[in-house]
Amino acid sequence: MKGDRVEIVIDAGSGTTRSYDITATRAGRRVDVAHGRGVVEVSEVTRGGSTVRTARFLANRVLALVEHPAADEPVADEITPTLRSA
Secondary structure (H helix, E strand, O other): OOOOEEEEEEEEEOOEEEEEEEEOOOOOOEEEEEEEOOEEEEEEEOOOOOEEEEEEEEHHHEEEEEEEOOOOOOOHHHOOOOOOOO
16 A cells, blocks of 8 residues: 555665665555565555565665554545546
């Protein structure tokens, strides 16, 4: 859903950290998180399942991965008009 966001904090070495945000930028898109074989992958995906963009991080460098769900109320461009019979 538009507004879904995942925040990733990684160890950048020398005691510093870096923070990255991956956000669902349009209506109908979502953010998926997958991990396996030492890699964490965060992707923005369309309704049809096509990947729009992907970020990959080494799992041993990831300090925190925080998922922020979208607001409960839909954004104006996510509301589907209903047909009413007159």
